[in-house]
Amino acid sequence: MPRSVNAVASRARRKKVMKQAKGFFGRRKNVWTVAKNAVEKAMQYAYRGRKEKKRNFRALWITRINAGTREHGMSYSQFMGALKKNNIELNRKVLADLAMNHPEAFKAVVDQVK
Secondary structure (H helix, E strand, O other): OOOOOOHHHHHHHHHHHHHHOOOOOHHHHOOHHHHHHHHHHHHHHHHHHHHHHHHHHHHHHHHHHHHHHHOOOOOHHHHHHHHHHOOOOOOHHHHHHHHHHOHHHHHHHHHHHO
């Protein structure tokens, strides 16, 4: 009796990986073993990148808030402490947007916590 292999599923699996490798450079896009490794590594980078993105944006928001508060004679930590003390519940994303795009509104927030 001949050996039974599920060629349909194997081919579909390979085809899926090769499709993900589309656009890669050199043999990474068209040689199965190289493409498989490249796609696995790309998936690891993508997973890690989704976590890093959150950190990077938080750091960006803090930098923008700090720049905005220093224009009004306060440091970032003093400002955030004063916000908590005055029970103003604006998150860093909103504060950074105010500091950058609506300086008069941000000044009003700073004046309120001073």
